Amino acid sequence: xxxxxxxxxxxxxxxxxxxxxxxxxxxxxxxxxxxxxxxxxxxxxxxxxxxxxxxxxxxxxxxxxxxxxxxxxxxxxxxxxxxxxxxxxxxxxxxxxxxxxxxxxxxxxxxxxxxxxxxxxxxxxxxxxxxxxxxxxxxxxxxxxxxxxxxxxxxxxxxxxxxxxxxxxxxxxxxxxxxxxxxxxxxxxxxxxxxxxxxxxxxxxxxxxxxxxxxxxxxxxxxxxxx
Numbered sequence: 001x002x003x004x005x006x007x008x009x010x011x012x013x014x015x016x017x018x019x020x021x022x023x024x025x026x027x028x029x030x031x032x033x034x035x036x037x038x039x040x041x042x043x044x045x046x047x048x049x050x051x052x053x054x055x056x057x058x059x060x061x062x063x064x065x066x067x068x069x070x071x072x073x074x075x076x077x078x079x080x081x082x083x084x085x086x087x088x089x090x091x092x093x094x095x096x097x098x099x100x101x102x103x104x105x106x107x108x109x110x111x112x113x114x115x116x117x118x119x120x121x122x123x124x125x126x127x128x129x130x131x132x133x134x135x136x137x138x139x140x141x142x143x144x145x146x147x148x149x150x151x152x153x154x155x156x157x158x159x160x161x162x163x164x165x166x167x168x169x170x171x172x173x174x175x176x177x178x179x180x181x182x183x184x185x186x187x188x189x190x191x192x193x194x195x196x197x198x199x200x201x202x203x204x205x206x207x208x209x210x211x212x213x214x215x216x217x218x219x220x221x222x223x224x225x226x227x
Contacts, residue, residue, distance in 0.1 A: 031083070052211060
């Protein structure tokens with residue numbers, strides 16, 4: 001599976017306490033940490049956005065990802081996330097209903113006029129393709145949720161710290177820790193409970209932290225879709 005497609009599917013399935021079904025290679029660690037997902041749309045409005053800085057151990061140059069609500073269509077919201085994938089800047093765009101279900105996902109390089117539909121997948125005649133059953137064993141997961149106060153960028157957040165440890169059949173263990181606050185938009189959900197938006201997340205060699213968030217009703221769409 002291509003990295004770009006994998007990133008789009010992570011956008012579909014991401015949640016605060018869940019790690020990938022397979023241990024990611026180093027090239028996908030950053031995609032995992034930046035996959036914010038949308039599981040709880042309550043309170044989201046057109047124009048809301050959040051900007052994150054992503055740092056890798058040993059690298060002096062941070063990366064950035066931004067997630068925004070760019071349009072409302074009936075009872076659904078269109079959400080875009082800009083993220084680096086390799087040496088490209090990609091935009092992933094999801095149509096999300098008020099229950100948090102992703103109905104469509106599109107992806108393309110920033111500035112493209114030819115986006116590609118990632119989900120649901122279609123055959124050449126435009127008919128939906130049923131995804132094959134997942135034959136891989138899910139990792140054994142241990143999740144712990146505790147309150148923790150966090151200072152990021154000079155601001156104090158009262159967070160829920162969601163610590164997930166996964167044990168894979170290959171003998172590898174990985175850990176993802178996500179700090180969530182109700183002050184931050186784009187709420188994360190674990191085990192049916194909403195914990196607020198991501199303030200900080202650590203995974204593998206990467207750390208992601210909130211830099212800014214606000215609302216701009218005139219926010220532009222970066223990935224126009226075919227009419």
